[in-house]
Amino acid sequence: MTAPFDKLRGAPFDRLRTALAADPRPRTLGFDRTPRGERAAAVLMLFTRDTDPALTFVTRAETLRNHAGQVALPGGAVDPGDIDATDTALREADEEIGLNRRSVSLLGQLPPLWVPASRFDVTTVVATWPGDATLAPMDPAETGSVERFTISELTDPANRVTARHPVGFTGPAFAMGEVFIWGLTAHLVDWVLDLAGWARHWDIDRVVDIPVQFLRD
Template sequence: MIRPVFEPEVLPIETTGAALPRIAPYRLTPAGLRERFTQRLAWAPEPFETFPERGDPRAAAVLVPLVVRETGLSVLLTQRADHLSDHAGQISFPGGRREPFDRDATATALREAQEEVALDPARVEVLGALPDYLTGTGFRVAPVVGLVHSPFTVQADTLEVAEIFEVPLPFLMNPANHEVRVLRWEGGERRFFAMPYPRSGAGGQYFIWGATAGMLRNFYRFLAA
C-alpha cells in the first residue's frame, strides 16, 4: 500500500474527548504517578490506527520525560529535524531504534535521550513503561516513563532535533484537548489523535499528532483506569 502524503493540521476534527473523565490532580504529581505505576489495574490501550507495512516491526523505545517543576509536571518534547528520513519535522519524544548492545527498552530510551538532547540518565527516575506502540512506519515502540529531576540541562543534537520544548502534563492529560482527526483517501479512512498546543510568544502551535499523540492518549487511559 502506498502511504498518502497529507497535511495533518488541515484535516477535519471529527470528535474530541471532552466527555471523558478528567484525571484527578493528585494523579498528575510525582507521588501519584509513582503510586499508579505500582498498581495493576485493568485498562485497554487505544487501537492502532496505522498504515500497514510489510515485514516485522523494528524494536525502538522512547523516553516520556516528565520534568519536575515547582509549578507542576511538564512533558519534554522535541521537534525533529526536517531532513530526517523518518518522521521529519514532527513532534516526538526523545528516542530511537534499539541497538544490539542495549540491555532493554529502558536502556534504549535513556541512551537515545542522552544522544538527542544531552539529558543525563542520572537525572531520570524511571517509573515504568506503557504498552508497546506500533507505528505505520514499521516500528514497535516501547514508551518508558520517567521523572526528570533538577538540576539538569538539555542541548539539541542538531542533526536530529530542531527544537526542545515543554508542555504542561495537565494539558496533555485533559481529554478535552484530545482531537480525533480523519483522513479519507481512495475509499479508505484513517483516524489519528492530535493535541495542538499554542506556542508562547511566537504564535502558531506545536502540532502533536500521530504516534506521539497516540502514546500520550494511552498514558491518559493508564492514569484514568
C-alpha cells in the first residue's frame, strides 16, 4: 500500500526534526517512566530517505536468554568509551547489523524513558540514511534477522492493533504479517509517528493477544 497522504512528499522529516528539537514531553506509557539514573542504554530509530521512508527493526535471536524472538530497534547498553547516546546507538547498530555510521544523518532524540524490566534509562536516537546498503545480522547469536517496514505500512489501520499481555497490560502494537511489534518498541514508533504528523486513525478497540513467539521473557 502506497502512502495515502501528502505528509510523506517533499521534505518528510521537517516536522519530525522540529518536534524533536522542541524536547517533546515524555510519554508515561502507563506509569512513571522518569529516568532513574541506574543504567543507561540507547536505541536507533533509523529511517530511509525515501518518499515513503522505511524503518529498520531487528529480531532478537531465538537462542537468547531474555526476550528471544522479540522485535526491537537496534541498540544496547552504554559502554564506558561511548561519547553520548548517539555514539552508543550507532556503535550498537554497527555491531548488530553492520550499519556504516558515516551514512547516517541525525534528526534528534526522544527524551530517555525508564524501563522497569531492565532498569535502563533508554534514549531513542532518531536518524536517516540512504537505505542503499544491505543490513544483516553480524552475530546470529544476538540478532536473528533485520526487518524493514515503510511508514505507509506502519500507519495502515489494517496493521494497527492494541496488544494484550497475559498479565493485563495493553498498548499499541503493529501486526505486520508474521512480525508482531509491541511493548516499548511499539510505543516509541507510535510516538514518533505522532510527532512527525504521519499517524492515521486506527481502531484502538481492536485488541489481540500477543503471539506466544513474541512474548517470551
